[in-house]
Amino acid sequence: xxxxxxxxxxxxxxxxxxxxxxxxxxxxxxxxxxxxxxxxxxxxxxxxxxxxxxxxxxxxxxxxxxxxxxxxxxxxxxxxxxxxxxxxxxxxxx
Numbered sequence: 001x002x003x004x005x006x007x008x009x010x011x012x013x014x015x016x017x018x019x020x021x022x023x024x025x026x027x028x029x030x031x032x033x034x035x036x037x038x039x040x041x042x043x044x045x046x047x048x049x050x051x052x053x054x055x056x057x058x059x060x061x062x063x064x065x066x067x068x069x070x071x072x073x074x075x076x077x078x079x080x081x082x083x084x085x086x087x088x089x090x091x092x093x094x
Contacts, residue, residue, distance in 0.1 A: 001062070007058060009031065010030055012028045019090075023065060026038065026077055028060070028061055029060040033058060034056065036079065036080070037052060037078075067092045075090050
């Protein structure tokens with residue numbers, strides 16, 4: 001994850017591009033040092049990849065996900081911190 005600036009609020013952005021092939025970027029922001037989990041799930045809710053699972057400093061982060069080894073379909077990504085959780089949908093088209 002790359003810290004790109006200061007965050008005023010916790011947020012999970014829409015991935016870009018979406019639909020994508022084979023990679024996409026996910027942006028999120030945290031306002032205080034937090035343990036952050038950013039997890040990618042398949043359409044049946046199975047965890048397929050943990051992108052972040054560590055303590056991070058406040059800021060806005062950009063995380064790339066390369067889905068070259070996965071099939072076309074709908075995927076979900078979820079951010080979890082001590083005080084914030086959100087899920088969004090992304091579409092892989094090959």
